[in-house]
Amino acid sequence: xxxxxxxxxxxxxxxxxxFLTGKGIIKVPADCNNKPNCKNNPLVLxxxxxxxxxxxxxTKCLRFTSIRNNSFLSKFNLPLNKCMQLIYHWSLQLIQKDxxxxxxxxxxxLTTFFQxxxxxxxxxxxxxxxxxxxxxxxxxxxxxxxxxxxHNRGKDLKRQQKWGFGLIDV
Numbered sequence: 001x002x003x004x005x006x007x008x009x010x011x012x013x014x015x016x017x018x019f020l021t022g023k024g025i026i027k028v029p030a031d032c033n034n035k036p037n038c039k040n041n042p043l044v045l046x047x048x049x050x051x052x053x054x055x056x057x058x059t060k061c062l063r064f065t066s067i068r069n070n071s072f073l074s075k076f077n078l079p080l081n082k083c084m085q086l087i088y089h090w091s092l093q094l095i096q097k098d099x100x101x102x103x104x105x106x107x108x109x110l111t112t113f114f115q116x117x118x119x120x121x122x123x124x125x126x127x128x129x130x131x132x133x134x135x136x137x138x139x140x141x142x143x144x145x146x147x148x149x150x151h152n153r154g155k156d157l158k159r160q161q162k163w164g165f166g167l168i169d170v
Contacts, residue, residue, distance in 0.1 A: 008081075008088045013053045016084050017045070017067060025087075025120070027070040029056055052080060072116040078105070086113050 007019055020026040029043050043056040048064060056065040068074040073083055082103055089099045096114075100107055133139035 004088060008085050013080050016080050017054055020073075020080075020084070024124070025071060026067055026073065029065060029069065072120055075116060076109070076113060078109070078113075083113075086110065087117065090114055090117050 004019075007015055017026060021028060041058055041060045043058055043065065045054050045067070046057040046064075047053055048055045052067055054067055056067060056069075057063070058065075066074065073080075076083065078086075082105065085103050086099070086105075089103070090113075096107065096110055100110055103110075
């Protein structure tokens with residue numbers, strides 16, 4: 001956690017890319033895929049003065065590809081250091097209002113970013129090997145349904161609802 005704190009506060013783009021690549025957030029492309037003769041040709045990380053400082057570059061056709069391709073980060077026009085700060089603050093479960101003030105972004109962007117992070121976590125969850133509790137361990141599971149009632153006129157169960165599940169080792 002100490003390395004992550006240093007990375008968020010003073011890390012440069014290269015270190016952030018290395019960390020996010022190691023965690024699988026930034027995907028390393030297998031090959032160029034631009035031309036048939038570039039198949040199975042490796043891409044290398046190169047510095048470029050457009051957008052993000054670093055881009056993937058094909059060593060054969062010399063075309064550039066964004067490091068954000070095939071990543072949820074491609075949906076956001078935020079600098080990588082701000083993305084890293086948001087991931088860090090999300091992992092600490094800080095209050096969104098405080099995160100908005102600290103990172104200096106709007107609430108809507110923060111909400112959308114956090115939704116995307118949650119999708120990454122859910123998709124990466126290994127449901128086949130998920131073990132809840134175990135021998136001699138009691139697990140309490142709670143479920144709640146959240147829905148928005150329009151003009152305080154009762155529960156309209158036909159509308160979209162959100163279910164929340166949680167568990168805790170007791």
